[in-house]
Amino acid sequence: MFKKLDKLIIKAFIGPFLATFFIAVFILVVQFFWLYIDDFVGKGIDTFTLIQFIGYVSTTLVPLALPLGILLSSIMTFGNLGESFELVAIKSAGIPLIRFMRPVLIVSMLLGVVAFAFANYVIPVAELKMRTLLYDIRVAKPAFDIKEGVFYKKLDGYTIKVGRKENDSIIHNVVIYEHNYSLQDNIILAEKGTMTISGDQRFLSFNLQNGWRYQEKGSAGTTETEYYRLGFKEYKKVFDLSSFKLTKTADSTFKTYYKMLSLQQLTTVADSLEGVIAKLGQKSRRDIRPMFPLQSVPDSVWKNNKAVAKKVKNFRELIPDSLKRNVYSNAVTKISGAKSSIDFLSYEFVDQQKQLRLHRIEQHRKFTLSFACVVLFLIGAPLGSIIRKGGLGLPLVISVFFFIVFHIVNTTGEKMVREDTMKPGAGMWMSTVVLIPIGIFLTWKAMKDSNLFNAEFYYRTMRRIGLSRWLKRKE
Secondary structure, three states, rough: HHHHHHHHHHHHHHHHHHHHHHHHHHHHHHHHHHHHHHHOOEEEEEHHHHHHHHHHHHHOOHHHHHHHHHHHHHHHHHHHHHHOOOHHHHOOOOOHHHHHHHHHHHHHHHHHHHHHHHHHHHHHHHHHHHHHHHHHHHOOOOOOOOOEEEOEEEOOOOEEEEEEEOOOOEEEEEEEEEOOOOOOEEEEEEEEEEEEOOOEEEEEEEEEEEEEEEEEEEEOOOOOOEEEEEEOOOOOOOOOOOOHHOOOOHHHHOOOOOOHOOOOHHHHHHHHHHHHHOOOOOOOOHHHHOOOOOOOOOOOHHOOHHHHHOOOOOOHHHHOOHHHHHHHHHHHHHHHHHHHHHHHHHHHHHHHHHHHHHHHHHHHHHHHHHHHHHHHHHHHHHHHHHHOOOOOHHHHHHHHHHHHHHHHHHHHHHHHHHOOOOOHHHHHHHHHHHHHHHHHHHHHHHHHHOOOOOHHHHHHHHHHHHHHHHHHHOO
C-alpha cells in the first residue's frame, strides 16, 4: 500500500514540477535579457548565435529555477490532494503527514544533489561560454547609434559629432576629428550630408556637402609644419567597420573568473589568496618599519629630564632654528614616502580581500542553492496541505511571496558579505536560517490540521471574542 501511495504522490508531483520549472527558467531568462537588452538591440545577431546564447543563459539559471519549481509544484501537488479530499483519505488510514511527504522529500533531496552537480560541473562551463559570447556581442557594432550633439568615439582613430539628424540618414553640422596619434589632428567640418552603411555592413559612408577640411603636415612644433585648409562642396568619407563584426573570443580569456571555477578550484584559489594576504602583512611590516627607526622611542622621553622639561614646553623647541627647515622637510619627505607605500599595500590588501570574499561566496552558493530545494519543499508541502487549493491561483501567489522572501534575504546576505560586513558563511546561509524555522512551523501546523488559512476560522474567533458585534456597531 505504501509503495502505491509513494508512486501516486510522486506521479502527482512530477507533472507540476516540470511545468513550473520550465516556466521559472523562462521568466528568469526574460529577466536576464531585460537587464542586457541594450547589448543586443541593433547588433545584427544571427539566429544561431541568439539560440546558443539563450541555451547558455538557461543553463546558468537552472540552480535558481529548481527551488522555485519545487516550491510551487509542492504547493500545487499537496493542494490538489487536499482539494480532492485524497489527503483526508490518506490521514483516515492512519498515515501521518510526514509519511506521505517522504517520497517528494526524497525527490527534492535528489534534485538538490543534481543542482549541486550542475552548479559544480556544468555551470562553470556554461558561464564561461556565456560570458565570452556576451563580450563578443558587446564589442560588435555593425549598426551605429550616433546621437545628436554627442561625441561618438567608438570608431578607432575618429571622433564624430552630429548636430542634428533627420530620418537617421540626413545629418547636419557634422564634425569629424581624425586622430593619427602624432599630436596632429585633422578636422572635417560640414553643414550637412547623408550617412549610409554598405549592404555587407563593412563600410560606413558620410557624403558631406559645403564644408572645410583642416589638415596639418610635418613635424609638430617645428617650422617645417604646414597647415592646409581645403573647402569642398561635396566630400565622401568612408569608415571601415570590419573591426566591429562579431568575432570569436577564446574561452581562456575568462577562465580565471571566479564564477567559472568548480568547488575544488575555488578552494585552491581561496587558499592561495589567504597565503597572499598573509604575505602582504609580513611585507608591510618589513617595508614600513625601517622608515621609522625611532618608532620604539616614546615622544615623552625628553620630559623625563626634569632640567630640560622646566625650560622646554614643546619638543619643537629642542630643534635649533637653523635645522628646523631641514628637519621639517625631511619629516615631510619620509612621511610622504611612507604614505605612498602604505596606500599601495592597502590597495593590494583590499583587492585581495575582495577577491577572497568573492571566491568564498561562490563556494557557499553551490551548497546554499542546492539546500534551498529541501528548505522550500518543507515550506511548500505543508502549505499545500493547509490551504487545500490546487491550480495556479493561490498556490502561485504564496509561492512567489516565499520565493521573493528567499531571494531578498539571500541577496541581502550576499551583499553584506561583499561589503565585508558579514562573514561569508553567515551571509550566504542567512536565507536558510530564516526559512527553516518557517518550514518547521508550517509542518507542525499541517500535522495538527491547522486552520491557518481558513477565513471561517478567523471569523468564528472574532465572533467568539466579540469583535464581530463591535464591527457591526461601527458599520
